[in-house]
């Protein structure tokens with residue numbers, strides 16, 4: 003099959019291209035080439051999607067599948083205008099950030115959406131509204147003949163967000179230095195994520211199979227405690243965990259889930275109680291399956307080792323010295 007990826011030089015797009023090449027498809031990627039290269043076996047057509055002529059080299063002879071990973075409504079609209087008639091199937095990689103409410107565990111596709119962004123360019127703080135506008139553009143151009151893959155937290159090898167990998171990485175570092183590991187006291191809350199390789203494979207297979215409509219492309223519902231236990235095991239950590247209450251973590255200025263000085267996967271705010279507990283029925287019906295947790299953790303740990311377990315200035319998680327200070331304060 004002839005597969006066109008609008009993207010392909012970064013993380014998920016690269017994984018989509020790699021999987022499609024592995025399946026024997028003929029893979030072309032459109033990107034500027036600023037984020038990296040494309041996987042071996044894929045062809046890169048360089049172009050800037052903010053320019054109207056970017057799609058010109060891609061109009062003929064047409065595509066069996068187009069996969070778009072953009073966050074920018076202007077780029078999505080121009081791609082659809084140039085290529086929608088030239089492609090049998092279309093997958094837009096959207097996000098669970100399109101939803102206006104994240105408080106209800108078990109919520110599904112009927113959750114109200116944010117208003118669509120007015121304009122061509124989304125900023126980081128209007129990411130969700132931008133994705134809604136992208137979805138609206140896809141529907142306007144293709145009616146029902148588009149798969150809107152609303153992804154939750156994507157994890158695994160190659161993740162540059164420093165989030166999920168924090169846990170196996172931190173247990174592995176503590177195994178090396180012999181110190182304790184800080185964990186949230188409440189570990190009964192939900193955790194939900196999907197390995198990048200599972201998402202990439204499903205995007206290609208479901209897209210080519212003709213799956214359409216909105217799908218919450220989320221991994222299985224899990225509990226934080228189970229994830230931490232598996233991370234500990236994968237890292238071979240047999241040391242001490244120090245459990246710290248939500249209040250003490252907040253007092254120490256630790257952020258929830260992501261960002262500098264955060265604890266990955268820790269979500270105590272009731273307004274976000276459903277963020278990591280979405281109903282996965284639409285994903286299961288659409289044939290999305292997830293590999294085992296241990297495999298995902300092993301890959302995430304291998305990537306953390308490449309990045310350096312003891313690195314400082316993480317985008318998410320705690321630097322080791324900071325973590326040990328919080329532990330000391332919690333113990334005194």
Ligand SMILES: NC(=O)c1ccc[n+]([C@@H]2O[C@H](COP(=O)([O-])OP(=O)(O)OC[C@H]3O[C@@H](n4cnc5c(N)ncnc54)[C@H](OP(=O)(O)O)[C@@H]3O)[C@@H](O)[C@H]2O)c1
Nearest residue numbers: 009010011012013014015033034035036037050051071156
């Ligand atoms: N990480 C998560 O947990 C998470 C959760 C939900 C949804 N998502 C979604 O998952 C997707 C992630 O995709 P990703 O990792 O492949 O990519 P990404 O980091 O969003 O990169 C965007 C891709 O588009 C290309 N690009 C950006 N500006 C361009 C321009 N002006 N012209 C041409 N190409 C341009 C980039 O390549 P060049 O820079 O080389 O041009 C890159 O290949 C996104 O749709 C994101 O919204 C992520």
